[in-house]
Amino acid sequence: MKSYTELLEANKEWAAQQLSVDPAFFSNLAETQTPEFLWIGCSDSRVPANEITGTTPGEIFVHRNIANLVVHTDVNMLSVLEYAVMHLKVKHVIVCGHYGCGGVKAAMGNNDFNQILNMWLRVIKDVYRHNRGELEAITDINERADRLVELNVREQAEKLCKTSIIQKAWKLREGPEIHGWVYGLKDGLLKEIINIKPGETVIDPIYVYDNI
Numbered sequence: 001m002k003s004y005t006e007l008l009e010a011n012k013e014w015a016a017q018q019l020s021v022d023p024a025f026f027s028n029l030a031e032t033q034t035p036e037f038l039w040i041g042c043s044d045s046r047v048p049a050n051e052i053t054g055t056t057p058g059e060i061f062v063h064r065n066i067a068n069l070v071v072h073t074d075v076n077m078l079s080v081l082e083y084a085v086m087h088l089k090v091k092h093v094i095v096c097g098h099y100g101c102g103g104v105k106a107a108m109g110n111n112d113f114n115q116i117l118n119m120w121l122r123v124i125k126d127v128y129r130h131n132r133g134e135l136e137a138i139t140d141i142n143e144r145a146d147r148l149v150e151l152n153v154r155e156q157a158e159k160l161c162k163t164s165i166i167q168k169a170w171k172l173r174e175g176p177e178i179h180g181w182v183y184g185l186k187d188g189l190l191k192e193i194i195n196i197k198p199g200e201t202v203i204d205p206i207y208v209y210d211n212i
């Protein structure tokens with residue numbers, strides 16, 4: 001286990017290393033940020049957006065929560081989405097889940113995690129209920145959980161299209177493209193689950209705002 005002071009020491013070394021490669025690294029970044037990607041990922045410490053995609057500071061705008069959920073009443077996620085899409089004008093929004101997700105596994109069971117976590121995980125229980133037939137045909141419980149991870153990513157990516165933020169951006173600038181990926185903790189690889197082009201119809205018409 002590292003002490004917090006080791007983190008501060010490591011930070012000094014990292015900053016010096018960056019400057020030795022590029023003396024203007026921080027002064028350039030301090031001016032502005034122009035990331036092309038918004039990442040909505042799981043809070044799990046094993047899935048850091050920059051490291052697994054080979055990107056550096058300034059390239060990905062990041063929002064993370066338990067089990068990478070897009071919840072329509074989540075002001076935190078929505079404010080990140082609005083800022084990234086309308087102001088930073090990101091070209092891609094990526095919802096990234098991961099196999100072995102503790103949040104997804106927890107939602108598959110019937111344990112009471114107390115109200116706040118119950119409320120959060122309930123969103124995944126809905127995904128389970130909508131896909132119960134397919135999921136319960138998978139007998140291995142870990143494989144079933146991994147399939148739910150994929151279905152959850154698909155669902156959350158589609159839910160982005162139900163927001164007026166994405167619908168407005170698609171109308172104004174024909175972007176961003178929306179992606180659903182799953183990261184493998186065991187092999188370090190990303191798998192594409194869904195890719196939604198701007199304007200593509202993947203949601204029920206009841207969610208489409210026609211006066212945007």
Ligand SMILES: [Zn+2]
Pocket residue numbers: 042043044066067068098100101102103104
């Ligand atoms: Zn997770």
